[in-house]
Amino acid sequence: TARSGSKGLPNKNIKELGGTPLMGWTIKAALESRCFEEVMVSTDSEEYATIAKELGAKVPFLRDESTSGDSASSWDTVKEVLAKYKDIGREFEGFALLQPTSPFRTAEDIKAAFDLKKEKNAIAVVSVCECEHSPLWTGPLSDDLDMDGFLSESAMQQRQKQLKYYRLNGAIYLLETAPFLEGRNLYSKGTAAYIMKNDRSVDIDSIDDFRYAEFILNSKE
Numbered sequence: 001t002a003r004s005g006s007k008g009l010p011n012k013n014i015k016e017l018g019g020t021p022l023m024g025w026t027i028k029a030a031l032e033s034r035c036f037e038e039v040m041v042s043t044d045s046e047e048y049a050t051i052a053k054e055l056g057a058k059v060p061f062l063r064d065e066s067t068s069g070d071s072a073s074s075w076d077t078v079k080e081v082l083a084k085y086k087d088i089g090r091e092f093e094g095f096a097l098l099q100p101t102s103p104f105r106t107a108e109d110i111k112a113a114f115d116l117k118k119e120k121n122a123i124a125v126v127s128v129c130e131c132e133h134s135p136l137w138t139g140p141l142s143d144d145l146d147m148d149g150f151l152s153e154s155a156m157q158q159r160q161k162q163l164k165y166y167r168l169n170g171a172i173y174l175l176e177t178a179p180f181l182e183g184r185n186l187y188s189k190g191t192a193a194y195i196m197k198n199d200r201s202v203d204i205d206s207i208d209d210f211r212y213a214e215f216i217l218n219s220k221e
Contacts (some may be wrong), residue, residue, distance in 0.1 A: 001074050002052065002100050003063065004045035008206045013043075013100045014051055015210065022204065023048075027055045030096075033105035035094070035114050042077050044068035056153035060088065074099065082177065087185050094176045102171035103213060104200040113172050113194045122192040123179050127172035129201035131165040166193065169201035 002013040002023045014021040020028075025040065030039045041052035041059050044067075049059040061084050065128070067077045078097055085091065096110070113125045136155035141147070172194060173188070202213045 001077050001097065002041050002043045002045075002070050003077075004043065004048055005068065005070070007070065008028070009204070012204060012210070014048060014192055015056055016212055017103055021051055021055070022103060023052065024055045026098050026100045026105070026199035027052065027057045029107045031056050032099055033110035033114075034107075035110055036096070038090075040081070042067075042080055042081050052202050060085075077167060079181070082181070094174070095180075096175070097173040099170050099203075101204040102169065103204065104161060104202055104216065105171035106200065109172060109194070109196055109200065113174050116192050116194050117174055119193040123176050123184070123190040125172065125174040125192050125194050126186065127169050127194045127196050128166040128203075129169045129196050129198050131167050132198070134162055134165055136162060136165075140187070166195065169196055170203045171196060171201060202210070 002219070004013070006012045009015065013023045016022075016024065027039060027041070030036060039057050041048070041057045042063055043049055043052065043059065044063040044065075046062070049062065052059050063077065066072065067080050074097060078095065082092070083096070096113075098105070098110070109127070113127065116122070117125045134155075136152065139150040151221060155206065173186075180186075199216055202209065202216060204210050204213055
């Protein structure tokens with residue numbers, strides 16, 4: 001999903017990270033995984049489409065205006081993609097949403113997600129990573145900044161005794177088509193969580209995120 005109208009970081013999906021357009025990292029991982037019948041980019045931009053094709057992806061059609069604005073969700077885009085493929089005579093039993101803002105998700109991650117889906121006989125797989133900080137250490141503040149009741153009793157337990165918490169990292173959504181189109185709740189029984197390492201869970205939305213991704217990349221060299 002690579003629309004051109006990003007506000008937080010203009011043209012982020014083609015901004016070069018390590019000499020490669022950002023969406024190129026995801027295209028490469030998808031192709032190298034050999035898990036897909038088709039690797040396509042959904043974009044509203046002819047320029048983006050040309051770059052995507054040069055990187056090895058298919059762009060059989062451009063997005064409609066209705067799915068190109070800030071208010072449209074990635075899932076609106078997926079529905080459009082499935083419908084447009086159906087219009088040209090192609091239907092798929094399943095699909096993966098691989099957002100270009102997750103450059104460090106690897107082909108191995110994608111293959112592992114497919115393996116997990118098969119192992120668990122899951123309807124869907126969603127990638128997560130461990131929270132950097134426990135949500136138990138968060139709380140609301142009053143206008144006068146008084147911290148009375150800020151932490152619960154469970155939050156004040158020793159860290160070693162606390163449960164691990166995980167968050168969505170936006171890197172992999174692997175779904176079966178029919179349940180998705182029927183409106184199934186993604187975060188319900190039958191969806192398996194694929195746990196990724198935090199250094200592969202960078203999600204780029206701002207210039208600070210991009211700089212952090214560059215730092216991660218440079219630290220691996």
